[in-house]
Amino acid sequence: MLTLGLWRLDRGGMWRDEAVSFQVSRRTVPQIWKLLGDVDAVHGLYYLVLHAVLALHPGEVVLRLPSVCAAAATAALVAALGTRLARPRVGLWAGLLYAVTPMAGHYAQEGRSYALVAAGATGATLLFVRGVRGGSWWPYGVVLGLTCWLHEFAVLLLLAHAVSLASARAGRRVWRGWGCAAAVVGPALLPMVLVSRAQSAQVAWLREPTVETAEGLLRGFLGPTDEVYAVCLGLALVGLxxxxxxxGEVTCAGVGLPLMVVPPVVLMLVSQMSPLYVDRYVLYALSGASLVVAAGADRVAVTAARLRPPARRTATRCTPPNDHPPRAAPQKRHSTSRDCGAGGGGRSRRGILSRAGCVVLVGVLAVALSLLHQFPLLLRDRDPGRRPDDLAAVSRAVAREVGPGDPVLFLPAPMRNTALTYPRAFRGTRDVALVAGAAESGTLYGREAGVAELRRRLARLDRVWVVADRRLLGGRWAPRNPVERAKAAILWQEFSGRRQAVRGGVTVRLYVRPVSARPRPPSAPPRPERW
Structure with a gap:
């Protein structure tokens, strides 16, 4: 997992969510705290952790390193879970399965909190198993509480663990210990829930999940290619x-299946009334899928060993197969019959160990084959173009087209993220709509002028460079914010678009006011159009 995470970690560009992580985490702690009161409280702990990390060296690779390390830790914790719940080979297979899953590799290279949440949730699950088997419950409560502060939807892990206890028919003592831990986690998360609920406009773009959404998540868990998906689905069914x-005993499938199913299903059901579901919010459920598939593979191996015909027995001779009389046995040995039995038993044990090693090796080779089959997907995922946008490419286009002193308009305001993340390309330009900067105003993208002031500022311009969402310029998306609607209306009514550069979902376009639309004094002669 560590190797796959570090492979091509420097893609040469950040997309919009990573850019938010980067520019917010580089603010001072008071500025971050001021921001969290208005927006992004759900990511507050992650921003503070990343603030300490980026203090060492601000850059794209360092931004993503915590996610790489968290993904590697998650794979190790999945292996530990499989070992504790079943046997070492199940742990080995489950950890490797997690590592080669393209979904795990994708978020291992994201400068966001989701890989850290997956590590915390898997660690909490391991402590949950320890608690069921007689260990202390307070470490479980502490780890799960911290994980929920990284992302509040990790609290759904409590429901998954409750289902595991129910399927294990756990005793009253276990339920009491788990209940005490859950009773601590819930109230500790309450402040986050109250603040984030007031900031719910951030997820207003989400839509209700459908059957196709659930199928897509299942394919992400088991394997996006048809062949890998079919094999893993079959093994998962066997594992059940x-x-x-x-x-009173939790099993590998008894822990893995609720972890895999309960959080996504609950979030999808809630999202039918209030859309909250995105697959990355339940990335931690991927650990359960790896455990169930590995448990199924182990059951197949055990069944195959039982159905294997017994080896043909050969007579064991205690005398050498020649005409010479046997030598006298040394005095230290007590009987020839025991010698023969020991020799035969040793050979038998060596054979058993050899067969067990072959079974483990076959499983490892199967995982390697899965990696080879899905390698093109992993390779394409390292391309910046596979993300929703590439802000580095946008900044390069701005650097080529826009000169010092040129006015720039961001449509909508989140497009200013490019200038905040890659400021060198915008050095010397004039931000037409900006009133207060992002850090000083305690916002993600800065505070902009109102509609009336914006009209006055644009009325004084003959030309303006626009960095815009391509869907908005194409008329496929109508913003609700009145300032954003005013920007679009002024551009369409008073300007005409000229040359442009398109980078993914972002367009950099020059808008010029036609000569006939420019205000002129009565005696002023017509002026040539300026570029």
Whole structure:
């Protein structure tokens, strides 16, 4: 996992969410705290962690390193879970399966909190198993509480663990310990819930999940390619045969299946009334899928070993196969019959160990084959063009086209993220709509002028460079904010578009006011159009 995470970690550009992480985390702690009161409180702890990391060296690679390390830790924790719940080979297979899943590799290279949430959730699950088996419950509560502060939807892990306890028919003592931990996590998260609820406009763009959404998530968990998906789905179904074990004992499938299913299903059901679902919000459920598939592979291996015909026995001779009489046995040995039995038993044990090693090797080779089959997906994922946008490419286009002193308009305001993340390309330009900067105003993208002031500022311009969302310029998206609607209306009514550069979903376009639309004094002669 560490190797795949570090492979091509420097893509040469950040997309919009990573850019928010980068520019917010580089602010001072008081400025970050001021921002969280208005927006992005759900990511507050992550921004503070990243603030300390980027203090060492601000850059794209350092921005993503915490996610790489968290993904590697998650793979190790999945392996530890499989070992503790079943046997070492199950842990090995489950950890490797997690590492080669393209979904895990994708978020291992994201400068966001989701890989850290997955590590915290998997660590909490390991502590949950320890608590069920008689260990202390307070570490479980502490780790899960911190994980929920990284992202509040990690609290759904409590429901998954409750289902695991129910399937294990846990005793009253276990329920009491888990309940005490849950009772601490819930109230500790309440301030975050109240603040983030007031900031729910941030997720107003989300839509209700559909059946296709659920199918897409399942493919992300088990394998996006048809062949890998079919094999992993079959093994997962086989693994469910071991869902319920002895009374009071949690099994690999009994922990993995609720972890895989409960958080996504609950969030999707809630999102039918108030859309909140995005697949990255439940990335931590991927750990459960790896455990269930590995448990199924182990059950197949055990069944195959039982159905294997017994090896043909050969007579064991205690005398050498020649005509010479046997030598006298050394005095230290007590009987020839014991010698023969020991020799045969040793050979038998060596054979058993050899067969077990072959089973482990076959599983590892199968995971390697899965990696090879999905390698083109992992390779394409390292391309900046696979993200929703590439702000570095946008900044390069601005550097080529826009000169010092040129006015720039961002449509909508979040497009200013490019200038905040890559300020060198915008050095010397004039931000037409900006009233107060992002850090000083405690906002993500700065505070802009109102509609009337914006009209006055644009009325004085004959030309303006616009960095805009391509959907908005193409008329496929109508903003609700009155300032954004005013920007678009003024551009369409009073300016005409000229040359442009398109980078992914972002357009950099020059808008020029036609000569006939320019205000002129009565005696002023007509002037040539300026570029």
């Amino acid at each position: 045969l071991g869902l319920v074990g002895r009374r």
